[in-house]
Amino acid sequence: MILKQELLLRLLRLNCAFLVAGAVVVALAACTESEKAESRKNVDTAVEKTEDATVAAARKAADLAEKARDNTVNYFKSPDVKEDIHAAKQALKNAGSGLGASANDTAITASVSAAIARDPELGPRQIEVASKSGAVKLSGSAPSAEAKSRAEQIARTVSGVDSVDNRLTVTN
Template sequence: MNSKHLLPRRVAPLVLIAAIGALSLSACDQRVAPPAPRADVDAAIDKTRDATVAAANKAAELAEKARDQTVAFAKSPQVREDAGKVVDALKNVGTTAAAKVDDAAITASVSAGLAKDSELSARQISVETRAGTVKLVGPAPSAEAKARATDIAKSVGGVATVDNQLEVRAM
C-alpha cells in the first residue's frame, strides 16, 4: 500500500470527530432566556393579592348572608312553634318519669304494709300502681282481711283509688 493514501484515510475520521466536537460546543454556547424582569414578578404578585382580597370579601359577604338567613329562620313562627312543642314534650317526659317513680314508690309502700299484716300474704298478692290507682290481685283469707288490704293501700300517700280484686278463700 502506498503511504500517500494512508494519511488521508487516518486524518479523515479525526477531522470528522473535530467537526462534531466544534458543532457540539457551538450548540452549548446558546444563551438561556433571561429571567422575567422585576416588573413582571411585581405585577403577578399584585394580581394574586387582588384576587385574594376579592375572594376574602366574597367569603365575608356570604358568611354575613348565611348569618342573616339563620337568624331569620330561628326567629320564624314555625321554629318558635316547634320549640314550644319540644318544651311541652320534655315537660311531659318529666311528668311521666316522675309518675312512674311515684307509682313504683306507692307499690313498694303498699306491699310493705301488706307484709306487716299477719293474715295477708304479701308474696301471694300482686300490687300494681298506675297513675295513683292501686290494683290488688290474689287471695285473701277472709272478707275482713280483704277490707284491711284496701285500708292499708289507701293509707299510703299518693294513692287515689284502690281496685281490690282479692278473692276470699282459705289459705
C-alpha cells in the same frame, strides 16, 4: 371580620407587589430602554388588575359572610324552628313527667305491698298489688271478708293512694 379581610387583602397586595417587582427586575435586566418602559407599563397594568381582582374577591367574600350570618340568624328566628324547639322542650318535659309518674307508681306499689305484708293474717298470703297514677288494684285471695276489707283499708292509708280497686277473693 372586616379587619381580617382588610389584613388579608393587604397581605395579598404585598405578595403580589413582591412577585411583580421580582418579575420587573428580571425583565428589565434583559431589555433596552424602550422595552423596559413597555415592560414597566405591562407590569403596572398587571399589578392593577391583580389588585382590583383581590379587592373584588375580598368584597365578595365579605358580602357572602354577611349573607350567611343573616341567613343563620333568620333561620333561628323562623316560626318553624321556634315551633320545633318548643316541641322538643315539651317532649323532654313529658318524658320527665312520665319517669316521675312511673317512679311514684313503683313506690306506691312497694309501700302498699309492705304494709299488707306486715298484717299477720294477710302477710303469708299471695296478694298482688299494682298501681297506676295513684289508683291501686289488689288481686289474689284473703282468708275472710274482714281481712279483705282490712287489706283495702291498709292500702288507702299509704301516701299517694287515691283509690283502691279491691279484687281480692275470699277463700277459707
